[in-house]
Amino acid sequence: MNHSHKILLLDDDTDWLALCRDLLSALPSQPELLTTTTAKRALSLLETESVRLLVCDLKMPRMDGLQMLSIVRRRFPDVRTVVLSGMDDEDYRSRAYALGVDLFWPKSEMQRDVNQFNECLESLLGREGETGFRGVQSKSLLDIIQMECLSASSTVLRIQRGPLAAKLWIQEGELTDAEIDGVRGEPALQRILAWKTGSFENLPPEPGRERTIHKSVNALLLESAQTFDEAANLNLTGSADADDSARHQRTMWKLSQLTRESAEFVIAIPPVGQGDPDALGTQNSAEFSQWATHAEKMARELGDRLGAGPLLYISGQGLERKVILMPRGGKIFLTGWPVDADDNMAEKTKKISAAWES
Amino acid sequence: MGILKNIFRRAAAVQSLPAGSLTVDRHGAIITCTVSSAYPQSLLATIGHAVVTLLREARTAQMPLSEISLHFGSLHITARELRGGAVIFLLPQTALASTPKTIRP
Numbered sequence: 001m002n003h004s005h006k007i008l009l010l011d012d013d014t015d016w017l018a019l020c021r022d023l024l025s026a027l028p029s030q031p032e033l034l035t036t037t038t039a040k041r042a043l044s045l046l047e048t049e050s051v052r053l054l055v056c057d058l059k060m061p062r063m064d065g066l067q068m069l070s071i072v073r074r075r076f077p078d079v080r081t082v083v084l085s086g087m088d089d090e091d092y093r094s095r096a097y098a099l100g101v102d103l104f105w106p107k108s109e110m111q112r113d114v115n116q117f118n119e120c121l122e123s124l125l126g127r128e129g130e131t132g133f134r135g136v137q138s139k140s141l142l143d144i145i146q147m148e149c150l151s152a153s154s155t156v157l158r159i160q161r162g163p164l165a166a167k168l169w170i171q172e173g174e175l176t177d178a179e180i181d182g183v184r185g186e187p188a189l190q191r192i193l194a195w196k197t198g199s200f201e202n203l204p205p206e207p208g209r210e211r212t213i214h215k216s217v218n219a220l221l222l223e224s225a226q227t228f229d230e231a232a233n234l235n236l237t238g239s240a241d242a243d244d245s246a247r248h249q250r251t252m253w254k255l256s257q258l259t260r261e262s263a264e265f266v267i268a269i270p271p272v273g274q275g276d277p278d279a280l281g282t283q284n285s286a287e288f289s290q291w292a293t294h295a296e297k298m299a300r301e302l303g304d305r306l307g308a309g310p311l312l313y314i315s316g317q318g319l320e321r322k323v324i325l326m327p328r329g330g331k332i333f334l335t336g337w338p339v340d341a342d343d344n345m346a347e348k349t350k351k352i353s354a355a356w357e358s
Numbered sequence: 359m360g361i362l363k364n365i366f367r368r369a370a371a372v373q374s375l376p377a378g379s380l381t382v383d384r385h386g387a388i389i390t391c392t393v394s395s396a397y398p399q400s401l402l403a404t405i406g407h408a409v410v411t412l413l414r415e416a417r418t419a420q421m422p423l424s425e426i427s428l429h430f431g432s433l434h435i436t437a438r439e440l441r442g443g444a445v446i447f448l449l450p451q452t453a454l455a456s457t458p459k460t461i462r463p
Contacts, residue, residue: 047451152376284420291419295412299428302408306401307373309431316416316423323421346429 048309090260154205185212377418384442
């Protein structure tokens with residue numbers, strides 16, 4: 001288990017914060033505990049510290065817990081959230097879970113059974129490397145879809161994986177449509193089913209939605225499982241043809257992402273000594289990579305000296321193009337854009353980098 | 359009381375973030391500055407030097423940039439190339455701040 005996890009405790013009651021700090025200091029993984037009494041300060045800490053878990057009260061002055069959680073959910077999707085509230089009300093519990101919190105725990109129960117609460121927190125802290133979907137850990141998306149269809153329910157499953165979002169429409173136990181990044185139908189479904197982790201939520205059904213998937217759920221899931229098996233076998237055999245085919249498919253997938261987001265080029269630069277940069281759309285990858293590597297190092301050192309928090313990204317504009325440099329998952333992504341590109345380049349770069357790694 | 363103050367005087371533990379603008383020449387030396395004089399000049403010089411170096415190295419890498427922005431968790435640094443030097447805007451960011459996110463011409 002990673003011992004550097006940070007837990008942020010947010011509560012307007014300082015006595016309660018002190019008590020929580022004492023109780024959570026008994027966690028076996030010995031996480032670093034940060035405390036604050038205001039949502040504003042908590043958001044600042046989330047910006048500057050790599051917080052793994054937020055433990056939040058609901059009833060607070062100025063910004064209440066539900067507002068705070070909706071902001072955290074939107075701006076920091078990777079942060080696990082726990083509500084620790086004195087209001088053990090079913091309505092609040094439902095609203096908190098609808099916002100995607102991982103755990104709702106009444107304060108009174110926490111005092112009664114600290115060990116169980118700590119076990120839950122420990123479990124949330126340790127889930128980083130596991131597969132599964134938030135809320136239904138250790139279950140794959142195939143399982144979740146099967147459960148929805150077997151119960152003959154009607155719903156829209158909204159699935160989020162980092163900056164990527166997808167939707168599945170289920171009508172009376174039938175999978176009727178899938179959509180991701182403008183792609184619909186079976187191709188979209190196959191792409192979504194490849195996701196191993198993420199979070200999902202149930203939205204109200206949309207019975208009027210045009211049907212694009214006409215096969216039965218079982219047939220689709222069987223096809224998908226077969227595709228995964230074939231891909232696994234290809235990897236095992238390791239033949240040159242299989243490698244070429246897999247590489248070609250990956251290149252086509254990356255190229256489609258690049259085109260969809262209207263980017264001119266992408267370079268993914270691994271850490272020094274861990275391979276060559278992976279570039280698409282530019283001939284100057286060596287020069288650009290060298291600049292990006294040095295720029296990222298220089299900016300990171302500058303941020304440390306100024307105490308300005310982590311480097312989120314660098315944007316640049318020239319006469320020929322705009323560029324975004326973004327460190328993500330140990331790599332540096334440099335993306336090039338036309339000069340008339342809109343202001344969403346950073347968000348689009350996040351999407352491209354997520355797709356690049358998937 | 360004055361004696362005690364002198365004995366126990368210590369520097370503030372938290373350094374505030376710089377806010378304002380500065381112009382630097384092609385070597386990164388500060389020409390003009392609107393940042394509070396309480397902010398360490400050495401750190402401003404570091405910012406100026408870093409920005410000019412980034413712009414110069416981008417030119418060398420066949421990617422000339424006329425504007426560059428460094429987005430940190432709590433500070434945005436936006437710089438425009440200015441006859442080899444640069445004009446630099448420093449915008450501290452807080453979670454619910456009303457400060458501008460970018461500089462518009």
